Amino acid sequence: MRWSKYFMPTAKEAPKDAETISHKLMSRAGLIDKTASGVYTYLPAGYRVLRKVENIVRREMDRTGAIELLMPALQPANLWQETGRLNKMGPEMIRFIDRHNRLMLFGPTHEEVITDIVRKNFNSWKHLPVTLYQIQTKFRDEMRPRFGIIRSREFLMKDAYSFDVDEQGLELSYARMKETYEKIFTSCGLKFCLQQADSGVIGGKFSEEFVAQGECPELEIGHIFKLGTQYSELMRAVFVDNNGKEKPFVMGCYGIGVSRIVAAAIEGNYDEKGIQWPLSIAPFVVLIVPTNIDNTQIKESAEKIYRQMQHKDIEVLIDDRNESVGSKFADGDLSGIPLQIIIGKKACESKGEIKIRKENRLVEVTIDNITGWIEDYIKQQNNG
Amino acid sequence: MRWSKYFMPTAKEAPKDAETISHKLMSRAGLIDKTASGVYTYLPAGYRVLRKVENIVRREMDRTGAIELLMPALQPANLWQETGRLNKMGPEMIRFIDRHNRLMLFGPTHEEVITDIVRKNFNSWKHLPVTLYQIQTKFRDEMRPRFGIIRSREFLMKDAYSFDVDEQGLELSYARMKETYEKIFTSCGLKFCLQQADSGVIGGKFSEEFVAQGECPELEIGHIFKLGTQYSELMRAVFVDNNGKEKPFVMGCYGIGVSRIVAAAIEGNYDEKGIQWPLSIAPFVVLIVPTNIDNTQIKESAEKIYRQMQHKDIEVLIDDRNESVGSKFADGDLSGIPLQIIIGKKACESKGEIKIRKENRLVEVTIDNITGWIEDYIKQQNNG
Numbered sequence: 001m002r003w004s005k006y007f008m009p010t011a012k013e014a015p016k017d018a019e020t021i022s023h024k025l026m027s028r029a030g031l032i033d034k035t036a037s038g039v040y041t042y043l044p045a046g047y048r049v050l051r052k053v054e055n056i057v058r059r060e061m062d063r064t065g066a067i068e069l070l071m072p073a074l075q076p077a078n079l080w081q082e083t084g085r086l087n088k089m090g091p092e093m094i095r096f097i098d099r100h101n102r103l104m105l106f107g108p109t110h111e112e113v114i115t116d117i118v119r120k121n122f123n124s125w126k127h128l129p130v131t132l133y134q135i136q137t138k139f140r141d142e143m144r145p146r147f148g149i150i151r152s153r154e155f156l157m158k159d160a161y162s163f164d165v166d167e168q169g170l171e172l173s174y175a176r177m178k179e180t181y182e183k184i185f186t187s188c189g190l191k192f193c194l195q196q197a198d199s200g201v202i203g204g205k206f207s208e209e210f211v212a213q214g215e216c217p218e219l220e221i222g223h224i225f226k227l228g229t230q231y232s233e234l235m236r237a238v239f240v241d242n243n244g245k246e247k248p249f250v251m252g253c254y255g256i257g258v259s260r261i262v263a264a265a266i267e268g269n270y271d272e273k274g275i276q277w278p279l280s281i282a283p284f285v286v287l288i289v290p291t292n293i294d295n296t297q298i299k300e301s302a303e304k305i306y307r308q309m310q311h312k313d314i315e316v317l318i319d320d321r322n323e324s325v326g327s328k329f330a331d332g333d334l335s336g337i338p339l340q341i342i343i344g345k346k347a348c349e350s351k352g353e354i355k356i357r358k359e360n361r362l363v364e365v366t367i368d369n370i371t372g373w374i375e376d377y378i379k380q381q382n383n384g
Numbered sequence: 385m386r387w388s389k390y391f392m393p394t395a396k397e398a399p400k401d402a403e404t405i406s407h408k409l410m411s412r413a414g415l416i417d418k419t420a421s422g423v424y425t426y427l428p429a430g431y432r433v434l435r436k437v438e439n440i441v442r443r444e445m446d447r448t449g450a451i452e453l454l455m456p457a458l459q460p461a462n463l464w465q466e467t468g469r470l471n472k473m474g475p476e477m478i479r480f481i482d483r484h485n486r487l488m489l490f491g492p493t494h495e496e497v498i499t500d501i502v503r504k505n506f507n508s509w510k511h512l513p514v515t516l517y518q519i520q521t522k523f524r525d526e527m528r529p530r531f532g533i534i535r536s537r538e539f540l541m542k543d544a545y546s547f548d549v550d551e552q553g554l555e556l557s558y559a560r561m562k563e564t565y566e567k568i569f570t571s572c573g574l575k576f577c578l579q580q581a582d583s584g585v586i587g588g589k590f591s592e593e594f595v596a597q598g599e600c601p602e603l604e605i606g607h608i609f610k611l612g613t614q615y616s617e618l619m620r621a622v623f624v625d626n627n628g629k630e631k632p633f634v635m636g637c638y639g640i641g642v643s644r645i646v647a648a649a650i651e652g653n654y655d656e657k658g659i660q661w662p663l664s665i666a667p668f669v670v671l672i673v674p675t676n677i678d679n680t681q682i683k684e685s686a687e688k689i690y691r692q693m694q695h696k697d698i699e700v701l702i703d704d705r706n707e708s709v710g711s712k713f714a715d716g717d718l719s720g721i722p723l724q725i726i727i728g729k730k731a732c733e734s735k736g737e738i739k740i741r742k743e744n745r746l747v748e749v750t751i752d753n754i755t756g757w758i759e760d761y762i763k764q765q766n767n768g
Contacts, residue, residue, distance in 0.1 A: 005449070035455070035460070035463075035500070035501075036456075036458070036460040036488070039458045039460070040456065041453060041454065041456060041497065041501060042454040043453050043501075044451045047454045050454070065389070067390065068428060068431060069425060069430075070425065070434070071425045072420075072423045072538045074423045074537055074538045075419065075420070091483055092483075094480055096478055096479075096480050099525050104420070117417055120417070121391070130391065132391065137457065137521060139457075143483055154456045
């Protein structure tokens with residue numbers, strides 16, 4: 001990608017309402033744009049990060065044998081009457097009366113819908129255990145939206161639901177999901193801890209939350225629940241066990257704030273100059289910075305490396321803008337792209353520099369060896 | 385994937401409200417589940433198809449140089465007041481008053497939001513032309529939802545917006561998008577025609593719609609508009625041209641009904657037994673049908689081929705359910721998976737059959753040659 005043709009608008013100043021470092025840096029680095037209070041557009045580079053996180057979550061969920069589907073955000077209120085939750089939910093749940101005078105809502109969570117699907121389609125112990133999940137946009141009319149995408153009114157979540165024949169099965173499903181969450185957060189470059197939590201309106205008998213380490217006062221990034229038979233009993237969701245007896249499904253549910261991971265990754269990976277993206281979720285892996293595009297040798301060397309990177313399928317951005325070298329360096333550091341290839345005056349000696357952003361370390365490499373060096377670095381990081 | 389562990393519930397009968405063949409077959413093949421009137425869950429196999437269509441759309445959009453972002457579904461009404469469209473939109477647009485007493489809406493389209501983003505971030509002819517797009521869930525409170533996912537209240541759309549310096553630029557952007565749409569629909573196995581259309585509440589001076597061929601009375605699958613300066617003038621979205629003069633952006637907008645493509649592909653590819661998926665968007669490429677899993681030779685031959693397919697990264701489903709051969713054949717045809725490998729009595733002679741679903745043609749192949757045959761077939765289809 002060429003920065004001159006891309007849409008990654010950087011800014012020296014953060015918006016006045018930005019309190020946390022992730023909100024400030026996401027705005028300054030051109031990752032998000034505010035559409036309304038608590039409502040953001042993911043600009044192209046921000047969306048690339050969001051999709052990388054989404055794909056890590058999907059990969060690890062699929063590896064556990066969980067099956068992906070997509071439930072609707074729109075839900076009929078009558079399902080929520082069955083569990084009595086319609087009245088328990090506060091004004092943060094968005095409701096409206098539809099054209100046929102039926103009460104509808106935008107589901108902040110999907111226990112009712114998934115239990116309805118399972119009771120209609122699963123009737124035997126032979127189908128169990130099963131874990132179903134989705135990655136879906138959720139809405140919440142927050143009283144006080146803040147911290148950018150951390151406490152926003154529209155966000156991306158992964159929610160999974162496990163169905164087992166008994167408590168022992170639930171313990172296994174729960175343990176497997178806990179382990180998967182650790183893999184996901186580690187893959188996304190987060191440091192986190194696990195703590196016992198209040199189960200709130202989700203209910204159930206036990207829950208734990210994953211909290212990202214950082215300065216932000218919020219950042220629950222995951223919450224896992226042992227629900228037991230609370231929903232299946234209220235909604236009469238039953239299966240026939242191996243003795244021919246009807247039993248309610250024993251359930252668990254497991255949420256991840258996919259968009260929150262993006263902010264949490266910044267809270268844990270930055271310095272005074274900007275973001276230091278983990279390689280796994282960076283918008284681009286490599287940034288090529290020709291210091292002066294009016295110098296033919298510099299420009300041609302940079303373009304050559306750009307073509308090599310594209311040929312190797314390495315995600316690369318080239319800063320071909322007609323900006324001062326100072327602006328380019330500042331924007332490069334702000335963007336947090338893990339590897340910067342700086343092509344400057346030493347191009348005439350066939351040399352360039354590679355900057356490893358997270359260490360701010362510079363390595364001088366001959367131009368012919370740069371692509372190989374980058375490939376080796378990526379391989380090492382992926383194996384480590 | 386093993387059918388016994390998967391969630392693809394087939395049914396002999398379609399729901400009573402299903403009028404079109406795609407609605408009937410999507411329900412019977414276990415691709416969708418109705419949550420409320422006009423509101424559907426994509427069950428796992430249905431979701432696989434939806435994502436394949438989404439990825440074809442993304443691939444072709446990226447190839448044109450269009451840049452992906454993600455705008456919010458939630459929009460503040462004040463943006464719609466700027467263009468006067470707040471009052472033009474009918475009751476199909478979902479509105480609500482938020483906790484701070486502001487009128488909010490779920491945007492059925494994003495001209496206002498994208499124009500707001502562009503006016504804040506682009507100020508020079510040097511940034512143009514640019515085409516921005518998103519793939520996003522939209523909501524519509526339909527008076528009469530029908531035809532399953534075709535006229536539903538929640539659906540996936542791709543919407544793109546082009547910004548040019550003048551009319552001539554718009555003509556080029558429009559022509560490029562038209563060509564891209566033809567590639568997308570062809571890649572998804574659709575037959576379609578293009579016709580001049582009414583621009584409705586989107587406005588602008590000229591629009592054309594892509595209509596899929598089939599029996600369904602709806603199935604607009606794409607609509608492209610030359611908007612001109614209608615939105616940019618009303619919202620004062622201007623750039624400085626190469627003579628230093630302020631000018632409004634010249635815009636186009638381009639929509640694709642991503643979920644509608646799924647239904648349209650079925651309307652154009654089925655027979656009396658079920659779906660005949662095009663290879664490009666099928667939930668799985670290969671279905672292995674061991675006719676009798678109690679027969680060791682049949683079972684082991686089928687499992688061996690299953691492992692080979694997985695090793696080759698061919699998307700495969702094995703029907704390891706303990707069902708009658710008649711049910712398995714009926715479900716296999718209903719599912720529409722393009723290639724069925726039938727392992728039956730001839731397994732003792734090391735022979736199996738491959739059924740090409742779209743031709744209902746059977747080919748006898750020795751078991752050792754099956755995987756190679758399938759690989760060649762896929763290669764041929766992808767090159768044709």
